[in-house]
Amino acid sequence: xxxxxxxxxxxxxxxxxxxxxxxxxxxxxxxxxxxxxxxxxxxxxxxxxxxxxxxxxxxxxxxxxxxxxxxxxxxxxxxxxxxxxxxxxxxxxxxxxxxxxxxxxxxxxxxxxxxxxxxxxxxxxxxxxxxxxxxxxxxxxxxxxxxxxxxxxxxxxxxxxxxxxxxxxxxxxxxxxxxxxxxxxxxxxxxxxxxxxxxxxxxxxxxxxxxxxxxxxxxxxxxxxxxxxxxxxxxxxxx
Amino acid sequence: xxxxxxxxxxxxxxxxxxxxxxxxxxxxxxxxxxxxxxxxxxxxxxxxxxxxxxxxxxxxxxxxxxxxxxxxxxxxxxxxxxxxxxxxxxxxxxxxxxxxxxxxxxxxxxxxxxxxxxxxxxxxxxxxxxxxxxxxxxxxxxxxxxxxxxxxxxxxxxxxxxxxxxxxxxxxxxxxxxxxxxxxxxxxxxxxxxxxxxxxxxxxxxxxxxxxxxxxxxxxxxxxxxxxxxxxxxxxxxxxxxxxxxxxxxxxxxxxxxxxxxxxxxxxxxxxxxxxxxxxx
Numbered sequence: 435x436x437x438x439x440x441x442x443x444x445x446x447x448x449x450x451x452x453x454x455x456x457x458x459x460x461x462x463x464x465x466x467x468x469x470x471x472x473x474x475x476x477x478x479x480x481x482x483x484x485x486x487x488x489x490x491x492x493x494x495x496x497x498x499x500x501x502x503x504x505x506x507x508x509x510x511x512x513x514x515x516x517x518x519x520x521x522x523x524x525x526x527x528x529x530x531x532x533x534x535x536x537x538x539x540x541x542x543x544x545x546x547x548x549x550x551x552x553x554x555x556x557x558x559x560x561x562x563x564x565x566x567x568x569x570x571x572x573x574x575x576x577x578x579x580x581x582x583x584x585x586x587x588x589x590x591x592x593x594x595x596x597x598x599x600x601x602x603x604x605x606x607x608x609x610x611x612x613x614x615x616x617x618x619x620x621x622x623x624x625x626x627x628x629x630x631x632x633x634x635x636x637x638x639x640x641x642x643x644x645x646x647x648x649x650x651x652x653x654x655x656x657x658x659x660x661x662x663x664x665x666x667x668x669x670x671x672x673x
Numbered sequence: 674x675x676x677x678x679x680x681x682x683x684x685x686x687x688x689x690x691x692x693x694x695x696x697x698x699x700x701x702x703x704x705x706x707x708x709x710x711x712x713x714x715x716x717x718x719x720x721x722x723x724x725x726x727x728x729x730x731x732x733x734x735x736x737x738x739x740x741x742x743x744x745x746x747x748x749x750x751x752x753x754x755x756x757x758x759x760x761x762x763x764x765x766x767x768x769x770x771x772x773x774x775x776x777x778x779x780x781x782x783x784x785x786x787x788x789x790x791x792x793x794x795x796x797x798x799x800x801x802x803x804x805x806x807x808x809x810x811x812x813x814x815x816x817x818x819x820x821x822x823x824x825x826x827x828x829x830x831x832x833x834x835x836x837x838x839x840x841x842x843x844x845x846x847x848x849x850x851x852x853x854x855x856x857x858x859x860x861x862x863x864x865x866x867x868x869x870x871x872x873x874x875x876x877x878x879x880x881x882x883x884x885x886x887x888x889x890x891x892x893x894x895x896x897x898x899x900x901x902x903x904x905x906x907x908x909x910x911x912x913x914x915x916x917x918x919x920x921x922x923x924x925x926x927x928x929x930x931x932x933x934x935x936x937x938x939x940x941x942x943x944x945x946x947x948x949x950x951x952x953x954x
Contacts, residue, residue, distance in 0.1 A: 451944035452951070492933060494940045518919055518933050519678055519728055539893065539915055541886060553897075 436504060438607060438638050439467040439490070444499030444514070446485055459485045460662040463499070465640075467607075467655075472629070472639045474649045477659035483642045486659075487609045489514070490640070491531045492521045503529070506606060526554055530605030532613040536596040538584055544570065544595050545580045551599050569598045573624055593617055594624070601628055608632070610641030614648060622648060679764065680726035681902050682870055687723040687759030689745055692716030709742070709926040719745040721926045723759070727870065730900040734917030734934060736908060736949065742926040743906045744794075747874045749774075750904075751791045752781045763788055765869055786817040790863030794875035796855035799862065802848040806833060806858045809847065813865045832861040836891055853884030860891060864899075871895075873905040877912055892916060910953050914938060922946045 447458045460482040467473045475483045488494040490501055492513060501513040505528060508520065516524070525531075538547055548566035553559065570580055573594040579587065584595055597613050614622050626648065629639065633652075643649050649656070658666045695714035697705055705711065709718045719742045727733050735743050748754045750761065760772040766788055773784055793799040800809050810829040811819075819825055833843050836857040847855045856876055863871060873892065877885040893916060896903055907913055913920055914934060921931040922943065930943040941947045 448940070449942075451947050488939070493935045495932070495936060495942070517678075521933060522731075522918055523677060537914075539890075541890060550897075 436469055437466050438469045438504050440502040441465040442500045444489055444496045446489055446494055446496050463664055467638055467640055469638055470636055471654040472652050474653045474656045475642045481659040482662040483659055484611050487611050491609055528606045530600045530603055530608045532597055532600040533611040534613055534615045536592045543581045544584055548599050548602055551603050565602055569602045573598050590617055590621055594621055597625055608637055608639045612642050681729045681764050682727040683762045684725050685760040687720055688757045689720040689749055690716055690718045690757045718926050723928055727902050729902055732903045732917045734913040734920040735906045736913055737923030741923040743923055744874055747872050747906055751872055752785055787866055788868055789870050790868040791872040792859045792863050792876050794878055796859055799859040800847045803846050805844045806847055807843045810862050810865045813862050817866045832865055836861045853880050856888055869901055871901050871903045875906055
């Protein structure tokens with residue numbers, strides 16, 4: 435199997451001009467992910483897990499190193515140096531990112547949010563409507579909520595909507611930044627079901643989870659981080 | 674290169690100064706300037722060496738403190754003011770080979786009426802307050818060469834309906850309207866010739882939250898449905914975060930940083946951008 439993602443030696447630090455400080459977030463990170471794999475990153479909070487994901491998604495600009503992604507459209511492309519326009523294109527069509535926070539346009543209904551994600555990829559309105567309903571139903575979001583604004587939702591409902599919105603696009607590479615952190619168990623099971631389904635369809639995933647039980651039997655490889663560095667890499671063979 | 678990767682509008686090295694400059698500020702590096710002001714001759718360098726691209730269907734945000742040159746840049750792009758130097762190319766105009774700043778006055782009017790639409794912060798600048806609302810739209814259509822009254826009325830009606838101005842008030846003059854309604858009439862007017870590029874200069878500043886929301890909804894909807902490219906100037910980072918794909922940060926007439934909007938907001942590099950982002954409530 436080919437690597438879909440090869441991270442070599444990336445480092446990221448933040449210069450805070452107002453307090454004249456330089457903070458090293460991550461250093462010397464090497465990660466590889468093969469196509470169709472699920473790779474997990476673990477570690478204490480503040481160890482740099484999210485920073486790694488944000489560098490891949492280019493929300494953060496890495497200082498050095500390379501992030502080779504095997505794109506369907508562009509072929510091998512270094513996400514650390516790709517143009518902004520390429521990144522926008524990849525985010526729309528190939529790389530998804532889910533965090534535990536729901537950032538949405540105000541006054542957009544849950545149904546519209548999920549539909550928009552599909553429309554963005556250039557699908558027709560009809561299939562967008564169908565897919566959106568299917569997804570909302572899968573996450574057992576009360577149909578009474580479909581046409582109301584997510585700002586009024588409970589924490590769990592927001593999270594489920596957030597994941598639905600990212601997963602409905604069926605990205606090639608899905609980055610998961612603790613999306614299940616504050617979900618109840620039955621919702622977690624729903625997320626896991628969908629992740630298994632996406633994996634079966636060929637989606638590659640790189641995710642941060644605190645819940646080790648959740649990762650079990652799902653992960654192909656696990657990286658452990660401490661103080662901004664990788665400490666261990668564990669290959670799971672019995673997936 | 675495919676369509677997605679080719680800029681619709683390319684701005685290269687645009688300079689705009691107010692005043693003639695003197696030996697001190699023209700010859701040396703610009704570090705004699707206090708912010709963007711020459712202490713010797715009083716020349717103000719409003720836009721210095723601005724270069725950027727705007728892509729099809731993209732929303733580009735411009736943020737920066739007051740006086741940083743954002744609106745001057747927008748005025749130059751809409752030919753409200755002449756640039757001191759610099760180039761701009763529009764792909765859909767003469768195959769992107771003509772520098773639009775050097776075109777004849779007549780050609781500039783053509784570009785303004787067919788390729789660009791602009792919404793000003795102050796509706797007084799964008800509308801004729803004593804004309805009817807539908808007449809305002811007709812004015813822009815006539816400027817673009819339309820002469821068919823029936824067609825113009827249909828178009829005006831459709832546009833004003835689109836921006837939620839009730840049919841029974843279309844013949845009324847904008848001076849009777851609330852600020853939010855005036856802004857929406859301006860947007861309808863700017864869109865009347867289906868311009869591929871829309872320039873929005875602080876369109877939501879000073880509007881109350883719910884009206885601001887309806888204007889933002891409208892912009893987002895237009896962008897999605899008509900796939901127009903938008904440059905939006907605002908000092909409201911919330912507006913920028915919601916609308917812009919990429920963002921440019923200006924300070925003292927210069928672009929100090931540009932990048933993906935989420936990167937600018939979460940990983941700002943320049944001291945000024947950091948200060949700006951940390952001021953976000």
